[in-house]
Amino acid sequence: MTPPLRGRDAIQRLLVIASLLATLPLLGAGAAPAATGAGGPQVSIAAVSGDQGHAFVYAQVTDTLGAHPAPPGSSPTAYYSRWEAVPVGAPGCPWLWLVYVYDRATNRQLNAPPPGLPTPYLPSTTFFCPGPRVSPVAGLQLAIAQARLDLDLVVGSSPVRPQAGSPVSISARLDGSVANDLGLLLSMAIGDWQIDGWRIEFGDGSQARLPGGSARNISTAHVYAAGAVYQARVVASISGIAQAAEYGPSGYPFLVRRSFAVQVANDRPVSVASASVQHVSPLIAAGVSPVIDGSGAPTSAGLRRIDVPRAELVDLYLRPAIVREGYRTLGGAFAGWAHSTVTGWRYAGSLGSAPDRVIPDARWLQVEAPLGVQWDRPDLVLGGQAQDYVVRLQLRVAVRYPDGVAADLTVTATVGIGVRYAAQNE
């Protein structure tokens, strides 16, 4: 005969066994399997995967032939219990029996409720309605116990309106709630489950896998190449163990463990806007390292202004300086640096007065090749002040942007040159 099940209102439930869940491993470790009724407990697991954000695991144990509640009085175990009848005043079943389980050696309570939960803590779905003088042990026993694991997966994305080419964060959070059933004869519990791994399908044909672990949430970044609405999907693989216990007439539990695996998935539409792409050119300055013709190798850093001796050929070696590297923007936001390389240079004229010799004239040079210049006249004098000549140099620059776009630029830079000569003083 099965007592009627009522609602989920904890106060309305008349629970006879407090949380023995914590004590089950201890009991199992310390006790040998006891003989059970004919056929023993039957454990069934139903793992229902879901792709709408919800999945379930049902575990059930039945033993229609078993009828051996835990015996009253003492038993040769390392634990003992204290039973307490409490009037709760509920109209349907006004009495509640609380059971406190202790370690016999230390007198420490083993089934203390987790902190923060209401007292009394009633983690069971099995209902009895005992009287104030008749403990539940003496009453009818249920031949069935059920446990349930509810899994809820929520998927999110950030920012709300991402742009193509910029990273989008796909996140997911998995919540799980367990309802165990602990009776005097049969108990069913799902006490151990974990996330084995995550799979994130971004909706554009790519996917990522993340390892499982104790964390119940993940986040990963992804860059969508084009604007569209993508269906991002997160799949979590979960496995665990359900444990059933049947208590024999001596009070020893007989344990049956079953493993289960389930997947829960959920989708999230990610609306990616097409972004305006802009490729910004680098800023490049030209410096030179001078060497008087045939007098050695250039050793200076790039100089923006140099002296040259009059009527002597000076070799100028290019020393380009990337003042600011090129970069790419998406919708006005920075989206990666470019890589610029100077591939050639040439003389492109002079302000003030042209050199009397330029070798090799205005042809393009390799970056390592020198440009020879020579002035046979002194600086221009304006307003009583000697003025540097301004030499214009053109640089060929190859730019590679992070999205693979290549550009060849011609950059003009200038170098100031002052002509010096030896003269006697009067």
Next chain:
Amino acid sequence: MRGGGRGQSLLYVVVLMPALLLILALSVEIALLQVTGLRLRSALDLASVGGASVVDTTYYSQTGSLRLDTHRSPLAAREILARNLTGLGAGRRAALSAEITVLNDVPGRDPYSGALLDRPAVCIRAHLPVDAGLLRLIGAPAWLTLTRTADAELRA
């Protein structure tokens, strides 16, 4: 009267001509000294300019700025000085003994003339012994010494 006038003229010629010739010879001697002094000055100018044309190429390669080579610049100046004093009696000896200073730390003063210099410069002072010749007749020593200075700098 006429015979007496011829006698007076002869007397003038005999008495005054040697004095006039001596004065003329001394004038020529002094003029030669002036010319030698000018040649010495000219040679110093050329030598200083030549020395100020020898730049420190290592420093230039490192900085792009010009200054004088403290080793090669005096050598070049001395060689130019020697070549331009050739033919002047003790000219070579004067070139070898000439004082030459390369001034890269500017502004600074010419150690020989005291002139203020604000660019890298070569400063030279030379002493040239000259035979006093007929000037000894008026009490000059047998050898006179002409001393001249010059400097040249790197200008813009």
